[in-house]
């Protein structure tokens with residue numbers, strides 16, 4: 001099953017759930033069964049599929065969700081984040097290190113776009129300040145060296161290869177040694193591709209790998225191969241130490257081409273995708289936007305989506321649930337602080353980040369008071385102080401949203417003593433909590449319609465609610481009230497049915 005079909009079936013399953021009058025456990029079960037069977041047929045690992053189901057069931061707890069809560073949105077959102085999670089093998093790919101010769105070897109079937117990708121990859125890192133070089137260890141295809149030479153010349157990247165030498169191992173070894181001696185810090189080895197997986201190709205690949213001892217082996221896969229993806233990727237992984245995947249020809253008809261399966265098979269992340277024949281047509285792969293595209297949700301700019309984009313995936317389902325219940329606890333605040341701390345260097349560049357700035361600012365609390373411009377260092381220190389104080393709180397306090405309990409004077413005194421901070425610091429932290437809690441609760445009262453969208457019938461109320469809930473600078477970034485209005489109009493106009501139709505799947 002090609003990915004387009006997989007995406008179509010998942011979208012259809014979500015759609016049939018959206019059509020149901022009441023969403024209960026039976027409806028959810030049916031929807032999840034359909035999604036699971038689609039994934040299994042697409043060769044996605046059984047274990048992953050089971051995990052996905054379990055996780056979604058955990059998020060959508062019917063006993064906890066009172067009537068009127070936005071189950072559809074929560075389910076859709078968790079399917080999305082679970083798929084994204086599947087694309088994330090849990091460990092990032094090898095990161096190139098400056099100041100040492102990084103050796104990267106490319107493997108894949110003939111015609112997958114390996115040679116083209118080698119050049120794109122070199123060019124990408126050349127622009128990032130690396131000094132790349134390419135070695136053509138493809139002695140199988142007659143024109144391979146010429147092709148690499150042509151590409152390399154165009155990109156002004158040094159290359160190594162031979163018209164006469166027939167042993168790829170020898171060429172690879174000589175090339176890598178030469179470029180190491182020349183001080184290149186990114187040495188790319190292109191290997192032979194063959195028509196299909198064959199023993200000779202794998203033996204040769206292994207021999208080249210043994211001699212060049214790469215820091216990273218990249219498996220290049222044509223996105224249109226569909227069902228064969230899993231077996232092919234696995235065959236390469238079994239022979240060589242594949243650590244990352246590049247999916248090519250994403251500009252063609254294929255919607256995704258087995259990226260999910262390749263990740264499952266190689267347990268390695270997709271790092272780039274090829275989107276054309278030109279040198280600069282290589283995009284950093286981003287699981288979230290890929291899945292959105294897969295599900296035809298690329299245009300769905302829902303408010304909740306925007307907020308969740310900025311929050312680590314593993315925290316999303318839980319956070320969404322809490323958000324839907326309007327429960328804001330000190331623990332959530334603590335977790336948000338952790339996120340902000342992790343994003344540390346970004347904060348300094350935040351003004352340059354454009355849309356990301358907007359997204360991050362939507363995390364309740366990531367607002368002007370907490371992170372005033374030009375005061376990032378001070379703000380970080382303040383956040384750290386808050387976190388130290390929260391470390392002295394009990395679980396009961398951290399998990400409560402009851403102000404009477406949280407701000408009880410004797411408790412505050414205890415926290416101050418426990419953390420070695422003056423009482424007024426603890427009070428300041430509680431004030432911050434109150435502010436964030438208010439912003440958070442503002443989101444809860446938005447009027448959502450049956451389709452899980454902001455309800456157009458309540459446009460005015462929603463507008464008022466949003467403009468109150470949003471930090472002023474976020475509102476400004478959205479283009480003020482007018483921008484907000486447009487965004488809502490866009491959201492209102494987009495339902496699943498409409499999106500399916502526009503994708504030709506309805």
Ligand SMILES: Nc1nc2c(ncn2[C@@H]2O[C@H](COP(=O)(O)OP(=O)(O)OP(=O)(O)O)[C@@H](O)[C@H]2O)c(=O)[nH]1
Nearest residue numbers: 110111112113114115116193248249274275276277
């Ligand atoms: N449209 C499109 N074409 C691509 C992309 N990547 C590669 N190609 C084209 O795919 C064809 C095969 O690419 P190559 O780079 O020669 O493939 P290869 O895997 O190196 O093939 P061998 O050297 O024979 O193993 C070429 O015509 C490329 O221009 C891509 O992302 N999009």
